[in-house]
Amino acid sequence: MPWKTEHRERSFAHTFAFGSLLAASCVLWMPAAQADLSELEGDHGHPSQTTGTPSTPPAQPIDDGLSCPGDSPCIETATQLTLRVLPRPFSNIYQEPVADGGAIVQANPPAFRPLYAFERRDIDLREGAEPRGWYRVGRTRTQADGWMQAKDVFEWRQALLVSFTHPGDPIEGRHPVLMFKDRETLQAIVDDMDMAASAQALYDEIDRGGTPEAVISLEPKRFVDITTHFYMLPILQWSQTQIDGDDVRLLQLASAVPGARGADTLQTPEYREQAQTGRDTADQGIEDIAVDIVFVIDTTRSMQPFIDMTRDAVARMARNFSERTQDRFRFGLVTYRDSLEAVPALDYLTRNHTPTLVTAERLAEILDTDAKATRVGSLGYDEDVFAGVDAALRQSPWREKSIKFVILIGDASSHLKGDAHNSTRKDETDLRREYDDANVHLLAIHLQNPKAAEDFPRTLQQFGTLARIRGNPSEQALEQVDTAQEDAYRRLVDRVTAGINTELERTLAAKAPVAPTSPGSATSPTVPGTPPAETPEVLSSVSGIWQAALIEYIGQSANPPKDIVAWSLDRDLINPADRALEVRVLVTREQLSSLAQALDSVMQALMRAEVTQAQFLESLQSVSGQAMKRPDDLAQAQRLADTGLLPAFIQSLPYRSDVLALTDEMFASMTAEQRAQLEWSILAKLEQYRAINDQVDAWFRLNDTDADSDMVYPLHIDYLP
Template identity: 60%
Template sequence: MIFSLPAHAELSELEGAAGHEEGTSSLWDLEGAQGQAGAEPEARSTDDGIDCQVEGPCIEKATGLELRVLPRPFSHLYGEAQAEADAIVQGNVPAFRPLYVFERSDVDPAQPDSPQGWYRVGSGAESPEGWMRAEDVFEWRQALLVSYTHPGDEIEGRNPVLMFRGLSDLDALVDDPERAQKARSLYERLEAGDVPDSLVSMEPKRFVDITDQFYMLPILDWEQTRIQGDDVRLLQLAAAVPNARGADTLENPEYAEQSLVGRQAGGVGREALKVDLVFVIDTTRSMQPFIDMTRDAVASLTRSFDEDTEARFRFGLVTYRDSTEVITELEYVSRNHTEELVDGQTMVTLLEDSAQATEVGSLDYPEEVYAGVDEALHSAWREEALRFMILIGDASAHAPGHLQSVTGKSAQDLRRELDDAQVHLLAIHLQDPRAAADHPVADEQFQALARIRGAKGAAIEPVDAFDQEAYQVLVDGVTDDIRQLLVETVGETTGSADKAAAPETPDDTLESVSALWNAALVEYVGKQARPPKDVVAWAMDRDLVNPADRALEVRVLVNREQLNTLAQSLEIVVQGLMRAEITQGEFFDALQGVAGQTMKSPDEIGQGATLAETGLLPAFVQSLPYRSDILALNDEMFSSMTAQQRADLEYSVLAKLEQYRAINEQVDAWFALNEGDRKSAHVYPLHIDYLP
């Protein structure tokens, strides 16, 4: 697709600036802030891109965002701009918890290493609560932060992120010719309880998923370098956890001990472990024998349950066909047969009575696979369960932009949503020798959907569609392996919650099933871990031992109001694209027709203008230092696009709108940075590639 962000946006792609290969770039350079010292506080304005209004928080001119600061540890809030003990109204303000700025007094942004002056701040946007010294806070203008990636399993996964006291300590290690060996030595010393002076803290070995346990790692500063020809970033980060206090350093025995607990180790919570297993099955006319064999596999699985195992399993069923707008006789595109997940016997009945293959043929070989996966994503998953999706189909999916594509989503779009929902997909690809030309297309799509989180492979099992016996063996094996892994995991002797080993994987278990199970278990056990907080440190965004493995990924912190504004803007863009297609006119002419007063001086926008220059999209999106081909779209580019490329563009925007809608509806996905925050101020850590 021409106009889309890369699947793995790197920080270099966010910055969009040259000249940072050598040395360190200050935060002011990263943000593109300009100007000299702040103006007099009585004027309530500055010349470095900040406006402090008569009422409400100070505003960044370029973004329209309210200016915020992050307090350093052990800082105080004063009633007046005087560092006197009797002026303290709140001692030891929560570290790195964002505060709104209402006024800046004698602040000189040109001297970030020796900050002077005062900030008048408040925990909410309604009113200030006191003053903080400039030396006690960091200005945080861009809502950029990073999150830990899924670390993979204990053996083949990446190493935890080490957090260094200073840039020089990290630089020395990164530049060392024996970097990998010395990094391994650091991990060995930590395991032995010997904390190097250069380290302040570390990421826990167990995985802390930011969409499940919210934490903040805002970027304060950064440096770019290269390792073995690959760009890597050294980031200065502040670590914070809302509503939690206390510095989590490696000098803290309690934190140090919990940070070294194995990724699948510990018995805490295992007694409650459950499994949700949702089948997503193609029900076009070639599929009836495989539906019947899937039913038999579930029936066999159910018969093997003891009372305890039966209570732990719940099943779901989603079936899919093709676009009913093209072939109305198909009855449905996708159907969820289990609004609530059901027990095994009910699932067998549903497979017998409800999941019948249609007798109606399709126009072409591909089916609406993505619609089935999208429907299954919205299953009634249980909070305490490992979540698995078994996709069974014999054909590829219609790509976004195709006439029969209902969702407009790609495999990569759905993969991100699967990750955020902690759903792990195994694909069974039934390969009909008569449709060999479709096999590579379907394989690529299924590989993307079934990528194993934290690993390099995919959980995909191809089988000859004419070999029904082989399919029966496979589906029996998949379901029974999951049962066996659950029984063995729950039955493990817990021992020490800190040092217990991960369960052994049976020798005859399918590799794809065991890999998915391990990835899901790492997430489950990670719920017992806690991320570091109240520290400032330097870290590399890659594995120190194996730099090819990404350890940190960039996100943008958005609130509900910002997400809704972004969605409304993209809806106008889609309307403009559709009108331009219908009228065969210029894109911006069409956009002016639907946007009206929303655009900046719409009558003045002419040839060469870009979508970013219209002012249609929220200012905070335009100001973020990342590259977007959609924002660069102009009439000339639109005119040069083929009909398919225009359709691809339209559907990519529609897919993002659908993702925004899904995120907005997730009650538990939104987090309050401060107690008492209004709901519209609750935030979500949005993937950078969810932006337009």
């Protein structure tokens, strides 16, 4: 097996390494947009706990790197993080550190739901699966509830977990994650010369109703989105190998769903039935499906003919609605131009013409009366496309649980991140990540003026990233048309609007959505039902985003597994190039707020250093020293990570950050463009933190007694500085 390499073992507390901003100053492991489990690296020295044969050498008794005052949770002295533990299923909380059945305070506390640890007594983890000692634990920071045996909990020192990726369509998408009883069985499959065949045999056995001895459970075939249906898959330990030269990880995971109890295994009929329900099959509720479409249109000088043709296409779409679809669609319109600082006569940068989503007929009227192209020229050919895309996401009054689309229509690229005229401080990768988190899908139409051919590559790269089809990143919902061929544009926009209507008709007629026969197919097959007598050919771009959105919609009725400990691969077992799990960090509102405040100070220091020609750390001391608990740390620091400015939870996370590594020497050696990129990247993250904080429904309580400040959000690790 020449493509397999020597394995490396790590416990859950060991390092994730991620490159981010400064290629000139630090090795870039991979682009920030792809940061994930493939970037595990390093060793923080915390002992591992296992449920089987330990994969690491026996640990010495845990070193007391904790301060446990008794009346409040233990604090890890190096990071100032509170110590939390994850209860195993069917454990108990006792009144005293004695396993006396008559002194049980709480039997079977929710499995893998974090508890605060107030005290550790006689802890010894050298026995691997049977650690000795006791933890005094509590659901809140203010009061301990009792004692738990060390063998009944896992220490969870970093709030790292994984989530399932979007699985893609039922035919070409990835396979569900299998959850194995032990690492050895999973390792044997990964090491098999015909890994795909070994894995396929397990899937086939499960599909036939069998229960492979080595498989505990599996991910539901339908998509369970952690941002809308919160669950926890904390990493307990992991090992590393390679497949075809690509790093992959074998992960031991716990699983928990707040508010739900009971182990979900293949032996559990109810769970098995719902987990095996295909992502092309909907439960009750598909009859209520609704569709929101927001157009984002360039209204600079060259765009008026295309605005008019879009208006006509929307009007024709309205006339073609059936009784089943006419009340399900609502529309929005956001228009954009360019920087008013550069050209004040442009009148506006972005405008939301639909503070309330409207009918197709009303949108046609708005396009006719309000969405007029300016007669004033922009400063250059590129425009602030990203401002329009950002405004559509944040300002549109999306309906709850609707399928959400943005149709971007423009003839020029957007200002790059770092350009003074880029008002959002973001790029296409930032916006694509935010669209994914919001379950909004974008189709882009690039109007190509042959006179501006030099702008095509940048526009196609930006529009293509924005229009990436979720669950199938190699496919893009991107259409191109020559501006000289107005009839071609008219036909294209008709096919886009009619195609979405047709897909909705098919979904309602079949009462069970189906996937396209293959990527890029022109039409989607139907299942028995009463589809429209004549259905127009559907563009593959429309079909692709419809299927991706529909899989998310159907997944609302799926439930992730809970109350088990198992081993899984972070890739598709049959197609290892497909990522199955991605890393997130669980943050509280308080932590996100403190991170934002710290980054704001870093931003001020960067700008001050630029103006005064002072060293970066000297500027940082001047803008933030008085607000720090230990200002001497800043004066003695050699790099940003040593200043004590950033929240402790960030410095405790096992990932590599070029921002944290920033030194005076690195800052001095950076070009003006690199400094601008750094500043704008930080500003983009600050805007993202603000947006996340404002999303009321995005925050979750792990325990019913948690205060609002302790509510959590599963932050994608790419959002970290």
